[in-house]
Amino acid sequence: MSQYAVSLFIFRRDLRLDDNTGLNEALKLSGQVLPCFIFDPAQIEPHSYQSKPGLQFMLQSLSDLQQQLQSVGGCLALYRQTPELVIRQAVAEHNIQAVFINRDYTTFSRRRDYALQILCAELGIALHCLPDALLTEPEQALKSDQTPYKVFTAFYNNARQFHVPLPRPLPSHNFLNITSSYSDPVAAVPLTINPSIMKGGRQQALQGLERLDRYVDYQHQRDFPAQDATSKLSAHLKFGTCSVREAFYAITTQLGSEHPLLRQLYWRDFFSHIAYHFPQVFGRAFVxxxxxxxxxxxxxxxxxxxxxxxxxxxxxxxxxxxxxxxxxxxxxxxxxxxxxxxxxxxxxxxxxxxxxxxxxxxxxxxxxxxxxxxxxxxxxxxxxxxxxxxxxxxxxxxxxxxxxxxxxxxxxxxxxxxxxxxxxxxxxxxxxxxxxxxxxxxxxxxxxxxxxxxx
CATH class of the missing domain: 1.10.579.10 (DNA Cyclobutane Dipyrimidine Photolyase, subunit A, domain 3)
Incomplete structure (x- = not known):
């Protein structure tokens, strides 16, 4: 018998079904899972750090995610309101007993997720926050005195000792399908498409992973901008159209366990850990x-x-x-x-x-x-x-x-x-x-x- 009859999974920077840690956990512990994406006004309304190219990539990735869900009998519920209102509505209308999310590390994300923790406690429902976006968590790769590394090479040597789980496909599933505010991501956030921006979506991410063997000479060619010598997976990793574990194993399988592309994945971890442990970096110099x-x-x-x-x-x-x-x-x-x-x-x-x-x-x-x-x-x-x-x-x-x-x-x-x-x-x-x-x-x-x- 499932621990929860109905749970809510909120997609955020993890726009895929396969190897999605939080979604996998929700499906394992729940009789039914309502998958949703929330266009939070705090992020969608214009602000000084908003990326329109990133927004376009995200909308395309959400459209692709909607198709992925439909292919397995599901439907992505879309909301343009605050997470608090969505969760309260889900509890009232669908008797949600738990909320599942994947962890994020910025100051904004941590404040948002702390507010979710308080809200879920108030409503008497569970909140599960799972590690998904990084190869190592900020609490893992620490010095012997349990303080964070401030030098990348030392961090890298430590972080590489931690096992990276193999990617897991979408498990057996039972999605709760509802009629939500929007049926199409583009309808929720109208945007003029710029065809010069790289296209978002799971299929593009998989194509990028499949052709990594082209970068066998990455170490020597990566600094020459006239050459097509970089993976261009950064946007896919940012929005989670592929997982960092999928990228890790695609690199090791096609290029070997010492290929310098792996080092780039750990730089991503390093900067995320620094931002987590030293959130003041978003406002002033670290030094x-x-x-x-x-x-x-x-x-x-x-x-x-x-x-x-x-x-x-x-x-x-x-x-x-x-x-x-x-x-x-x-x-x-x-x-x-x-x-x-x-x-x-x-x-x-x-x-x-x-x-x-x-x-x-x-x-x-x-x-x-x-x-x-x-x-x-x-x-x-x-x-x-x-x-x-x-x-x-x-x-x-x-x-x-x-x-x-x-x-x-x-x-x-x-x-x-x-x-x-x-x-x-x-x-x-x-x-x-x-x-x-x-x-x-x-x-x-x-x-x-x-x-x-x-x-």
């Missing part, structure tokens, strides 16, 4: 001595950076790719972040917010960790005196300017040699001259960080 670095915050420089009109070809190409597609190659993310912080002297939080608004794979923990790494303010970050030289970066990683000319049509027809010397001579075209002197500004950045460290 306290760099909290008072002086920033110019020049609005003209920020606008030029946003629009890809700085006169630094590799920087501008990266920003235009982001603006057009919601995606940017990881090497470019580091270059443009370093340029904004160390060359333009603009607070890294401005860039963090802009990426949040435009990345299809926006993950608050990972985005914050990457920006603080590039800004030298974060945990195990790039030392402040090591500053990306955009001219050397483009010569090394886009030597033929294939990536640059793909995104900067103004430079089409100009030789790679002349593009690499754009800081020394500009030709008659619509592309601007460099708006600043990298050598000079990098020295200023070093001085400011040094002064902040000595205060």
């Amino acid at each position: 306290e001595k760099f909290a008072n670095v002086y920033w110019d915050n020049n609005p003209d420089y920020f606008q030029a950076w946003r629009e890809g009109k700085t006169g630094f070809p590799i920087v501008d190409a990266g920003m235009r790719e982001l603006n057009a597609t919601g995606y940017m190659h990881n090497r470019l993310r580091m270059i443009v972040a370093s340029f904004l912080v160390k060359d333009c002297h603009i607070n890294w939080r401005w860039g963090e917010r802009y990426f949040a608004q435009h990345l299809v794979d926006y993950d608050p923990c990972v985005n914050n960790g990457n920006w603080q790494w590039a800004a030298s303010t974060g945990c195990d970050a790039q030392p402040y005196f090591r500053i990306f030289n955009p001219w050397l970066q483009q010569q090394k990683f886009d030597p033929d300017c294939q990536y640059i000319t793909r995104w900067l049509p103004e430079l089409a027809g100009i030789s790679a040699k002349k593009i690499h010397q754009w800081n020394k001579q500009q030709l008659a075209c619509d592309y601007p001259a460099p708006m600043l002197d990298h050598s000079r500004e990098s020295q200023i950045a070093k001085q400011r960080f040094k002064q902040a460290a000595e205060q």
Whole structure:
């Protein structure tokens, strides 16, 4: 006999049926499970960190999830109201006895889930919160004194010792089907579709997992943005159209247990753990001595950076790719972040917010960790005196300017040699001259960080 007659499972960043820890547990312990997704106004209504590309990816993934459920005799209930109202309604109308969710790690998520805990206790129903999104939980990968790691390599060596469970398919199921507020995710949140944004959904995630063997030379090719040498699974992992365990075993099966792609999965864990243990990172520098670095915050420089009109070809190409597609190659993310912080002297939080608004794979923990790494303010970050030289970066990683000319049509027809010397001579075209002197500004950045460290 089941522990609960009817339970509610709330999909969040786990938009799949297979290998879904919370859903599996709900199905195991319940006679019937009502699957639902809640468009929480706190997240859906416009706000300063909302990603429209991410919202589009999520809506497509929800449509795909609806089809997955229909194929096994289920139906996804959709609500656009607060989780509290949905749960109260589910208890009143369907006699829900338990709520199942998968765990999340941001400050917002923890506050939301604590409120759910209080609500369920008030209603006399159970709340089950399961680990699902990471390879290791924040309470697992700790130092011998039970404090969190602050250096990635030490964290990685510890975290890899923990067994990663094999992915589990959808078990036997009995879904409770109801008529909800919306039958179509797009009807709940109308959005103009941008065809340049990568498509969401389980099928796209599975296709990505199946072709990982193409990245056997990832270690040597991953830094060259003109090549198709990165997995592009980040958005699928963010929204859970594939599980991190599926990604882990797809990599180990196709590429081996020491492949560097696995290390990227653990960086994701590391930044999530840092955000969990040190939630103040969302508002200020992790390294306290760099909290008072002086920033110019020049609005003209920020606008030029946003629009890809700085006169630094590799920087501008990266920003235009982001603006057009919601995606940017990881090497470019580091270059443009370093340029904004160390060359333009603009607070890294401005860039963090802009990426949040435009990345299809926006993950608050990972985005914050990457920006603080590039800004030298974060945990195990790039030392402040090591500053990306955009001219050397483009010569090394886009030597033929294939990536640059793909995104900067103004430079089409100009030789790679002349593009690499754009800081020394500009030709008659619509592309601007460099708006600043990298050598000079990098020295200023070093001085400011040094002064902040000595205060």
